[in-house]
Amino acid sequence: MKFSVWAIVVVLCLAPFCAHAESVCPRPEPGSMVQEPEDLRSQNGVLEAQLTASNAAQANGAIRYCYTDAAGHESPTLRVHPGDLVVLHLINALTELSHASTAAMPAHAHAHSAANPCTSGIMSPVSTNLHFHGLTIPPVCHQDDVMKTSVQPGDAPFEYRFKVPGNEPPGLYWYHPHIHGFSKEQLLGGASGALIVEGIERAKKATAGLPERVFVIRDLDLINPNAPPAKSEPVVPKFLIDRDGDAANNGTGFGKPAKDLSINYVPVPYPDYPPATIKMKPGEKQLWRVLNASAITYLNLSVLFNRVPQSLGLVAMDGVPMNLNDSLKDSVDPQNHIGLPPGARVEFIVNGPAEGVTGLLVTRTVDTGPGGENDTNRMLAKIVASPNAPESRTKLESSPQPLAPSSEAWLGSVAPVLVRHLYFSEKLTDPNDPTSAVEFYLTVDGQEPKMFDMSSDIPNIVAKQRTVEDWVIENRSRELHAFHIHQLHFLLLDYMGRQVNEDFLRDTVNVPYYDGRSLAYPTVRLRMDFRDPNIVGTFVYHCHLLEHEDKGMMGSIRVDPASPPVSENNARTRCGARDAGAPCKEFHLGKN
Numbered sequence: 197m198k199f200s201v202w203a204i205v206v207v208l209c210l211a212p213f214c215a216h217a218e219s220v221c222p223r224p225e226p227g228s229m230v231q232e233p234e235d236l237r238s239q240n241g242v243l244e245a246q247l248t249a250s251n252a253a254q255a256n257g258a259i260r261y262c263y264t265d266a267a268g269h270e271s272p273t274l275r276v277h278p279g280d281l282v283v284l285h286l287i288n289a290l291t292e293l294s295h296a297s298t299a300a301m302p303a304h305a306h307a308h309s310a311a312n313p314c315t316s317g318i319m320s321p322v323s324t325n326l327h328f329h330g331l332t333i334p335p336v337c338h339q340d341d342v343m344k345t346s347v348q349p350g351d352a353p354f355e356y357r358f359k360v361p362g363n364e365p366p367g368l369y370w371y372h373p374h375i376h377g378f379s380k381e382q383l384l385g386g387a388s389g390a391l392i393v394e395g396i397e398r399a400k401k402a403t404a405g406l407p408e409r410v411f412v413i414r415d416l417d418l419i420n421p422n423a424p425p426a427k428s429e430p431v432v433p434k435f436l437i438d439r440d441g442d443a444a445n446n447g448t449g450f451g452k453p454a455k456d457l458s459i460n461y462v463p464v465p466y467p468d469y470p471p472a473t474i475k476m477k478p479g480e481k482q483l484w485r486v487l488n489a490s491a492i493t494y495l496n497l498s499v500l501f502n503r504v505p506q507s508l509g510l511v512a513m514d515g516v517p518m519n520l521n522d523s524l525k526d527s528v529d530p531q532n533h534i535g536l537p538p539g540a541r542v543e544f545i546v547n548g549p550a551e552g553v554t555g556l557l558v559t560r561t562v563d564t565g566p567g568g569e570n571d572t573n574r575m576l577a578k579i580v581a582s583p584n585a586p587e588s589r590t591k592l593e594s595s596p597q598p599l600a601p602s603s604e605a606w607l608g609s610v611a612p613v614l615v616r617h618l619y620f621s622e623k624l625t626d627p628n629d630p631t632s633a634v635e636f637y638l639t640v641d642g643q644e645p646k647m648f649d650m651s652s653d654i655p656n657i658v659a660k661q662r663t664v665e666d667w668v669i670e671n672r673s674r675e676l677h678a679f680h681i682h683q684l685h686f687l688l689l690d691y692m693g694r695q696v697n698e699d700f701l702r703d704t705v706n707v708p709y710y711d712g713r714s715l716a717y718p719t720v721r722l723r724m725d726f727r728d729p730n731i732v733g734t735f736v737y738h739c740h741l742l743e744h745e746d747k748g749m750m751g752s753i754r755v756d757p758a759s760p761p762v763s764e765n766n767a768r769t770r771c772g773a774r775d776a777g778a779p780c781k782e783f784h785l786g787k788n
């Protein structure tokens with residue numbers, strides 16, 4: 197059966213379709229120079245652009261996805277300022293490729309769908325939409341709704357139109373499709389791009405005047421799935437497949453990885469991991485903005501010179517400047533490795549190698565747990581110091597106006613109105629058959645564990661605008677999960693029961709796996725911020741390992757308007773000021 201599907205793909209690529217397939221979402225060769233995505237910049241407060249979502253099958257059966265702008269640039273970086281208007285015209289040019297009978301049917305061959313793109317909620321392999329990961333914009337159609345918004349091939353260009361909030365922290369955000377059940381396939385194929393809210397130099401003086409680079413790291417199906425590991429690697433236990441069909445974590449950091457990685461679409465394939473090339477001027481200081489747009493792969497980034505990890509000057513995580521809340525506001529946090537779950541971003545200052553020294557950008561292994569994927573040690577790019585390295589396309593302003601301090605109380609100092617408990621868990625569909633399919637759950641404690649149902653109109657959680665809540669998220673499974681919520685950032689208070697009380701915000705956080713022995717499951721405690729005057733309505737939270745999300749690890753939350761309604765003028769009222777005196781109530785559905 198497998199043979200016939202492959203044969204059809206090969207035949208298609210011998211037909212005139214092949215040239216078509218190669219010209220759709222073209223990709224550089226391994227080892228190439230890392231080119232940065234084209235920048236689309238707002239002008240006079242408006243960024244208007246066209247994005248066409250396309251896909252094509254390759255000769256090896258892999259399917260590539262990308263966005264192209266009107267000039268044909270692949271997955272451009274959208275650059276906006278706080279307060280800007282963004283207007284995007286999304287065209288769905290996807291073709292049905294997963295079923296041989298309709299393989300490579302051009303999008304225009306589909307009839308115009310009669311479905312309303314704002315309400316249909318169609319989740320199919322050729323549906324698409326956009327999620328603006330990290331932006332605090334409303335969960336409504338034409339802005340950032342992924343529950344009902346679905347654009348079909350042949351539909352008229354679909355308009356996204358939203359205002360970047362005036363108080364959006366400056367940093368790295370991103371866009372990607374969010375079609376439940378098909379997110380993994382579209383992201384693995386490359387459907388993602390960066391979005392930058394300008395002005396980080398206004399928050400972090402150390403970045404003023406620096407040249408900046410944007411690196412999007414994506415994962416993809418193995419290009420050489422049958423190759424044995426490189427001879428230079430230590431011998432590892434026999435290769436095993438995990439329950440999701442990927443190379444299982446073998447705990448050594450070596451062997452076959454679950455997925456290959458690419459940097460700005462330059463693939464770095466197993467087994468030799470030929471690094472891409474990044475050129476810098478000798479000793480040059482740059483701001484690197486790195487997005488982990490992988491579907492399932494964790495990153496643990498380091499920069500090595502002569503095998504020695506270098507100090508990276510961390511300035512922002514998940515689009516939010518570090519030390520937002522303390523006297524170190526303008527400082528830089530030195531780190532020699534930085535962990536990034538799928539979906540997360542990091543911005544750091546790198547000092548280029550001296551002339552004659554070659555640096556390496558690597559990702560070190562991540563222990564994803566006994567049920568997790570094999571995320572191995574590997575090179576991503578070599579950093580070549582050369583006096584004639586091209587000038588960076590973008591330089592941050594050299595004498596920026598400092599960002600005004602937020603007039604809103606720091607999230608960490610606002611009392612939560614309640615505490616909710618949620619947990620990640622997994623279940624075999626047939627408990628007696630370890631090879632049976634796995635269901636993935638993200639459950640509010642007290643509710644029945646269920647795979648997320650897109651058609652349900654009943655939210656799992658109802659919260660009140662202008663309040664703040666604490667969520668304790670537990671991992672009862674034997675692999676890592678990455679908790680992400682749309683529309684807002686949160687504060688990480690505790691990690692594995694240890695108080696961390698970070699002084700910055702995140703939108704994606706790793707939740708450690710259960711070791712099978714401890715008396716308690718691992719947890720993170722998050723302070724969730726529902727104070728935003730713009731955020732009312734229903735949206736989702738989920739695991740950002742998209743394989744897990746697609747198979748059910750998601751929930752929905754409805755934020756009801758504050759009473760009296762929040763106006764722009766009183767939006768800054770501290771909910772904590774009203775609620776601080778009230779006791780912080782532990783909240784268990786069904787238990788009280």
Ligand SMILES: [Cu+2]
Binds near residue numbers: 676677678741745749
């Ligand atoms: Cu997960």
